[in-house]
Amino acid sequence: MRFHRHRPRLLALAALVAVAGLFTAALPAQAGAAETVRPFADEEDTGADCPVPDPGSTPASSLLPDPFTRIDGTRVSTREDxxxxxxxxxxxxxxxxxxxxxxxxxxxxxxxxxxxxxxxxxxxxxxxxxxxxxxxxxxxxxxxxxxxxxxxxxxxxxxxxxxxxxxxxxxxxxxxxxxxxxxxxxxxxxxxxxxxxxxxxxxxxxxxxxxxxxxxxxxxxxxxxxxxxxxxxxxxxxxxxxxxxxxxxxxxxxxxxxxxxxxxxxxxxxxxxxxxxxxxxxxxxxxxxxxxxxxxxxxxxxxxxxxxxxxxxxxxxxxxxxxxxxxxxxxxxxxxxxxxxxxxxxxxxxxxxxxxxxxxQDGNHCAVRPEWRAPLQQSIQAFLRGSGSGPGVIRVSPREPADLSRWRNWQTPVLTSGGEDPGGEDPGEPTGACTATHRTVSSWSGGFQGEVAVRNTGTGPLNGWTVDMTLAAGQSISNLWNGERTGTGGTVRVRNNAWNGTIPADGTVTFGFVATGGTAPPGGITCSSP
The missing domain is CATH 3.40.50.1820 (Alpha/Beta hydrolase fold, catalytic domain)
Structure with missing residues (x-):
């Protein structure tokens, strides 16, 4: 039984776009700026017509529920899903x-x-x-x-x-x-x-x-x-x-x-x-x-x-x-x-x-903080004025680090759009071939946020991966997610979690980290698999 089965649909759906697979509209650009597209919907609830089955009793779990698994146990595979x-x-x-x-x-x-x-x-x-x-x-x-x-x-x-x-x-x-x-x-x-x-x-x-x-x-x-x-x-x-x-x-x-x-x-x-x-x-x-x-x-x-x-x-x-x-x-x-x-x-x-x-730095509750000013301005420009892109920055305080991997046993899918091949797992033999590439997501005085993409370059599924990378002198990793880390400075080794060790042919998984002690990206990045 659907809780909102009689919820009316107010407005027409906005146009679909591939970048998010959801609803978007172009905003007028500011003078001298290129027109940009940002996601939004013309309706309060675009899923008002979706049938939702009665979930019945839900098994208890100390881990976070998988956002990509439907009530009927199947997983979403496309952005439209x-x-x-x-x-x-x-x-x-x-x-x-x-x-x-x-x-x-x-x-x-x-x-x-x-x-x-x-x-x-x-x-x-x-x-x-x-x-x-x-x-x-x-x-x-x-x-x-x-x-x-x-x-x-x-x-x-x-x-x-x-x-x-x-x-x-x-x-x-x-x-x-x-x-x-x-x-x-x-x-x-x-x-x-x-x-x-x-x-x-x-x-x-x-x-x-x-x-x-x-x-x-x-x-x-x-x-x-x-x-x-x-x-x-x-x-x-x-x-x-x-x-x-x-x-x-x-x-x-x-x-x-x-x-x-x-x-x-x-x-x-x-x-x-x-x-x-x-x-x-x-x-x-x-x-x-x-x-x-x-x-x-x-x-x-x-x-x-x-x-x-x-x-x-x-x-x-x-x-x-x-x-x-x-x-x-x-x-x-x-x-x-x-x-x-x-x-x-x-x-x-x-x-x-x-x-x-x-x-x-300021611990007062609800204070105006200088650290937030630039990303706040950038967010308003991107999502409300239609100019540029969002900050896309994750800055987790080393005072309260977080490790998502201990809270989940599910893997994030690559959702395709429309008729694209969803890239299911190849039943062939593991090849053990992978590459690892780093990108700096954001940087600041004394540190940066990095992301490493691990890609399966073989013809069959990759079962387990290990990435080695070398940080510059004086740098250390204060927080890392979506991987198991050995070491904090010098040569750091990162292995897969249980839930993201299998990568289909030509598939990619990522792990992220925050490093302090400088903004130089890691070097000597290598990837291996059993």
């Missing part, structure tokens, strides 16, 4: 984590001015309303816009300076904190009932979606309907994360220091010393859906985890910012969530559209 696989993840997340996000309301009206937005919603014979203020950048517009939840999010001065408007949205207008679960209040609950099992995070997400509805209905002279971002910090970072995951019209999602119930994986939070326990996050406020209460002591029973919620945002723009100086925020689990979700981006061919940054 991802739309309906995403619908499965969405529904499981609603059932077990957040509560239901209702179908788009029967009626949404409102106004957009240079100083504010009004929203009026009618559904199921009930109505409610709320508003938000608008701060425009210099210029005549129309402008892209970033919805800032609760006045706490990415630096608004940087957002305005990058040419985007700021929409200040008070989430408490649609879902108030300090209320019991059986008597929730706000514009959302005025329509869907004070005893609704939907948590505040999803109610806030609903509010962001209704703001976008009103922008779409406006004449477009002030704000552009196809260029909306969302951001928030702390509890509002949780809300921004959920809003971006559950509305595909949002082109750029920027959660900051979201903590438990945000980006950090639930399975990891339960094991990370100092992180806010699941039971605490559930009881502190009704952020999570009522159904999550049965999982606070047993996250291994959850059918989903937050790496899949990160994957729901793919291939749209995503910039996750975290603070490793406050244990309560669980940034180590957050890094695992980001790295796991980044595998979905990579499978869709959109790896540069996700960025993660926890390597910051």
């Amino acid at each position: 991802w739309r309906c696989r995403r619908a499965e993840i969405r529904e499981q997340a609603e059932r077990s984590v957040y509560g239901q996000k209702p179908a788009p309301p029967a009626g949404v009206t409102g106004t957009v001015s240079r100083t504010g937005i009004t929203v009026n919603v009618t559904d199921q014979g009930r109505s409610s309303s709320f508003s938000a203020s608008v701060s425009l950048p210099s210029g005549s517009g129309p402008f892209p816009a970033v919805v800032v939840l609760g006045g706490m999010g990415a630096d608004t001065a940087t957002i305005n300076a990058a040419g985007a408007a700021v929409i200040n949205f008070d989430p408490y207008a649609v879902g108030r904190e300090g209320t019991p679960r059986n008597n929730k209040s706000g514009a959302f609950y005025s329509i869907y009932g004070s005893n609704s099992g939907t948590g505040l995070l999803m109610a806030w997400s609903w509010g962001v979606s209704r703001i976008i509805d009103v922008i779409e209905q406006s004449d477009g002279s002030i704000l552009r309907a196809n260029a909306t971002g969302v951001t928030g910090c702390s509890r509002f970072g949780k809300g921004a994360f959920v809003a971006g995951a559950f509305d595909e019209r949002i082109a750029l999602t920027m959660p900051i220091e979201s903590g438990t119930a945000g980006v950090p994986i639930f399975r990891g939070v339960a094991q990370e010393s100092g992180a806010q326990p699941l039971s605490s996050a559930y009881s502190e406020q009704p952020w999570l859906g009522d159904a999550f209460g049965s999982f606070t002591g047993s996250p291994a029973n959850l059918p989903v985890d937050t790496h899949q919620i990160v994957g729901m945002i793919a291939p749209r723009g995503l910039f996750i910012m975290e603070n490793p100086h406050v244990d309560w925020l669980g940034s180590q689990s957050g890094a695992v969530g980001a790295l796991g979700g980044a595998e979905v981006y990579r499978a869709l061919g959109a790896g540069s559209n996700i960025s993660y940054w926890s390597d910051v």
Whole structure:
């Protein structure tokens, strides 16, 4: 039985493109810049028509669920498959984590001015309303816009300076904190009932979606309907994360220091010393859906985890910012969530559209940080103004390193588009031939992020691989994922994990790392196989 079987489809689907296999549109380029294409959708939920089978009981697992395996046990193989696989993840997340996000309301009206937005919603014979203020950048517009939840999010001065408007949205207008679960209040609950099992995070997400509805209905002279971002910090970072995951019209999602119930994986939070326990996050406020209460002591029973919620945002723009100086925020689990979700981006061919940054010096909660300014500007230019590409940077703090390999036993597929050969495993004999090539993903004063691609150059499957590489004097690896490392400096050896050791003929797997002590790339890279 499909949870949302009656959810209507609001708008026509946007054009398919091969780079992501999902929906995209061209944005007007800035003066002097080439026109670029970025992923976005014309619909709040492009998978509304996908049939989702009843998953029944889910076997408990301490490892992260495979985002690429459907409920029926088969794996997705094409980019087009991802739309309906995403619908499965969405529904499981609603059932077990957040509560239901209702179908788009029967009626949404409102106004957009240079100083504010009004929203009026009618559904199921009930109505409610709320508003938000608008701060425009210099210029005549129309402008892209970033919805800032609760006045706490990415630096608004940087957002305005990058040419985007700021929409200040008070989430408490649609879902108030300090209320019991059986008597929730706000514009959302005025329509869907004070005893609704939907948590505040999803109610806030609903509010962001209704703001976008009103922008779409406006004449477009002030704000552009196809260029909306969302951001928030702390509890509002949780809300921004959920809003971006559950509305595909949002082109750029920027959660900051979201903590438990945000980006950090639930399975990891339960094991990370100092992180806010699941039971605490559930009881502190009704952020999570009522159904999550049965999982606070047993996250291994959850059918989903937050790496899949990160994957729901793919291939749209995503910039996750975290603070490793406050244990309560669980940034180590957050890094695992980001790295796991980044595998979905990579499978869709959109790896540069996700960025993660926890390597910051200032430990104050929700501070404006200089380390984030440049990637924030670049993200706005790429995903809201249609100029250039996303930062595509993963900067994991050495204070809270993350190792995705210990949390998964699944391999990331190379998703093809349309009729392309999916490159299944060749049944022939292993040849043992491979090559390894390095690329610098990003660099900064005193370090860099690298990625090594291991390619099977033989005619049969490669069963196991080993890469040797030599770092420059004074360099060391502080963090490595998708491989097993021996050594941190000098000659470093990296072997495959159990889940990524088999590479089909002409196939490729990658591992990534962060090195400190200089920006010189590693030399003497060799690959071998048994």
